[in-house]
Amino acid sequence: MNRRVTLAAIVTVAAVIPLAACGQENTGNAASTKPTGKPTVCLVMKSLANEYFQQMQKGAVDHVAQLGNVTLDSSGTQNETDVDGQVALVEKCITKQVQAIVLAPADSKALVQSVAKAVKAGLKVVNIDVKLDDAALKQAGVDAPFVGPDNREGAKLSGLELAKALGKGAKVAILEGNPGADNALQRKNGFNDAVAQGGLQLLDSKTGHWETDEAHTVFGNMLTAHPDIQGVLASNDSMALGIIKVIEERKANIKVASFDNITAVKQYLQSGVMVSTLDQYGSQQAANGIDYALKMINGEQVTGWQKTPVKVITKDNVG
Amino acid sequence: MISISVARGNPRTSRAVSQVLGEAGIGVALVALALFFLAFAPHFGTAQNVRDILTQITLNTILAVGMTFVILVGGIDLSVGSVIALCAVVAGTAMKGGGSASIPAAVLLSLLIGAATGLVNGFVTERWRVPSFIVTLGMLYVARGAAEQYTGAATIYSLPAALTGFGTTTLVGLPAVFAVALLMAAVAWFVLSRTVFGRLVYATGNNEEAVRLSGHRTGVIKVVCFVIGGACVGVAAIIYMARLGVASPILGQGYELNAIAAVVIGGASLSGGRGSVIGTLLGACLLGVLTNGLLLMGVSDFQRTIVTGAVIIVAVVLDAYRKRLSIRLSATS
Amino acid sequence: MSTVVDTPFLDIAGLTKRYAGVTALDGVDLSVNAGEIHILIGENGAGKSTLVKCLAGIERPDAGEMTLAGAPHRPAGAAGALRAGIQVVHQELALLPALTVAENLFLQRMPRRLGLVDRGGMRRRARELLGQVGLEVSPDTPVERLGIAQMQLIEIAKALSVDCRLLVMDEPTATLTPRETATLFTQLRRLTANGVAIIYISHHLEEIFEIGDRLTVLRNGQRVHTGPVAGLTTAELVRMMVGRDLNAEYPPVTARPVGEQLLRVTDLRVTAGAPPVSLSVRSGEVVGVAGLVGSGRTETMRAIFGADRPAGGSVEVRGRAVRIAHPRDAVRHGISFLTEDRKAQGLVLDLSIAANISLASIDRVSRLGLLRHAVENAAARELSSRLHVRATGPHQTVRALSGGNQQKVVLARWLAADTDLLIVDEPTRGIDVGARYEIHQLLLTLADSGKGVLVVSSDLPELLGICDRIVVFSKGRIAGEIARPEFDAERVLNLAYSGYLKNGISA
Structure with missing residues (x-):
């Protein structure tokens, strides 16, 4: 997701390795209309070759199996930027006359036309993962609710745990994600909110490009320049791992607040060097979207941003 | 008749001058940069910071030493950033939760995977006469995909304490991981300047047809260079895990460009035949010092990116100017 | 049958062009009339191509005047010549x-x-x-x-x-069939009927007599003859092209005992469709290989050496059948090959003299894969002084050397390899007279010591000067062989042209 796109990459990707079969489909019960009377929901994803979406799809399939009152028709594109492929998938859903579409758009603007077409055809559309562009939606005269976590709020919650642990006036630094990535910006803003609200003193804020090694280098040098740092706000757990390595090397007493909750950080939550991380239940996002789609099929009005639950993970609940 | 021992001018002096200009040119730039940071970047000159710099340049040094072989025979390896991830996740999985007894096999595995990708890169390039740029670009995707597939995108942790302990050990004040890099550079220098193979590497990069017509299998020489480059990536993967205690399938993105930059700043020619391990080492130092100093000065991310790029360009332009000068010197000698 | 109008359309006077010490054109005069087909003929390197390049604006002459339709012709580049009506x-x-x-x-x-x-x-x-x-x-x-x-x-x-007003054709029919050639000639006559002047360069003597109105013979950059084609014989033509004093230009040839057979090539085919070639070299022999450029000389040598893979044939070294699929095999069997293009195929320009010399014999200056620099430098010094390489020392890069010294370095490489058979392709091309003599002497010394030498050259006097016998290639096959007692430049040339004639010529 945060891959540095090189010029060369653009040239060859498609030709070199067909990572995934085009327009993968996973229609356990290929029903288009409803022979059983159950509504059908189309789940249109991005690249299913990506572990993140793979998990999300699995969560949706499990969820639907549990519900039992809905048929799932899920598909994904060949790669994450395959806009044309995704437009075709949405149109296929319209043609099949399903009741609702849950969409993780490959592009926040380019998919708006397809969404408008679906809405006008009487389908319910729920937006997950990346929010469709508000201005473009407005221009097209449609509304599609966005179901997803609030990165900014999550980062703030995690950051406040650090403020609680260090106390007012403590000196902290932020390690940012890729400059230009929307979630990186949201998390940075959330951390800044926590700094302001918790009365922390921010010494430095730099990018580590989501990456362990670079975070190690950047934070190591930050610590040399500011030996009095007491806490770090890391925009993801991969970077937190590099930061913790520096802390161990220098035998410093520094606490870390982070984001993502990958299993590799569990030991550090337990040992106390990491005070908090944030679980935004990424694998549940598609399932959440399906829930909202069902609500809309049942006549409920859903608009705007439906925030999905996030959970601050600390020593107490890491398990 | 002027015989060989009677020379005009003073060849020894002009040779010395052109040699100084050759490898030390980049050294002068490095010293100038270091002096600048000593004056303007707080904490730059502390022993701790020097150790930090050495630790921070370790990976790039190892990768760049391997890349030097590939570039000397006129190739390029764009796959190192992905291959290091593949080596790391496979070797990391082999060691995960294990004791120090699991380390040797994992190291061997990492080296083998690195060397095997190098063999594929080199063989395909030679056998079908395809530019290595394209072949290794393909390998970039294959290795990255394989690493993701192998781990299911999860980060590997719980590596043996002996390994991570090595990552923080110091030997007579030097970080042990940097000592490994230095040792590899020394071996590479020896191979390139003292062995028949090294001589043939330079000669092949310079004029492959002449070497072939002198009775040497240039294809084999080139493939071996790719294998050496790959094996270096395997070592770098182990060092990565020793230092950071984790392995993730997304690690290493962009490493190939850092390694190429170090080699080129070190005076190598991308068309092959010219370059040196010492130059590469200095090139890696220059990049590391630059990043370190700019971070200590508190320069913003965006400005740091711009300055790094500008320094690469300036270094290469200076090098081109220096080369013209030394060619003139050797021609007039 | 051509309409010859007696107004010189193109007039060249005193055209001179020098390249780094070599005079390619030496005060050449040439006049071509409108509606005339003027033949330009001469040996390889006589200056024909240089003259065309000056005319076409690709090269700038050092001296002399060119006049086109009464106006001075000084093209600043290829485009200028095109504008002036020259194709x-x-x-x-x-x-x-x-x-x-x-x-x-x-x-x-x-x-x-x-x-x-x-x-x-x-x-x-x-x-x-x-x-x-x-x-x-x-x-x-x-x-x-x-x-x-x-x-x-x-x-x-x-x-x-x-x-166009002036059409220059440089060997246009080299690859054409007789039918295609006939069609071409019809078109050329149509052009001359319209007043176009044509300069026609060809090695095909028969064609010259068929299409030419007048001809000019060049030799060593000088004009030796201009006159009507009619009335000339091929024998006269050949004599004018070759006629050169050969005395004292070459080291004295002494009788050498000829030893065992070093190399025997039987029915070698360069490509699947090429004619079979057979030749042999004995110990102590210097064998010349003559022929026009493109007659298959170089291709055959490359195939023998394994530089290119031949389509068929067998090779015996010292009476034993061997398979040579790569230059490595050739070197192992004691064959070395000095290529015609020393910069592209011979020298490693950025490496030192010592490294270039040891390239084919690197096992002799190394132990267990480690270079022994002292041994290597000593060997380089010894060979450099034996060949009189003028350089500052074994560390100097060969890029800085002159052409003659560079050629000596490549020769030194093969001397260091100490092979029984040495194939040299154009060993003295672009080399000054002194170095040339030294290289000739070296080749003879090698033969004296029992080596076999195969010399490919476009320089006929060179072959006549140093060889024991000459094998002549023509159009891919061996047209004949002449031993020293029967050496005669005309005979060699007649053989060289024989493949390009339908009925052969009488010398």
């Missing part, structure tokens, strides 16, 4: 392989309509032109799918498509 069909093809026949024909002037390329009009014109040269291909065929002869015809059609 040249070069030996090397200058087509763009990915473009179609029609696009290549009109590359310089695409027919336009309303600012767009007029494809229909272009195709129509292309078909006309192709008809003129008798080439039956679609104008939409990409040029890369055509054969070499067809490409040659496209080049000719391209030249015909322009209204």
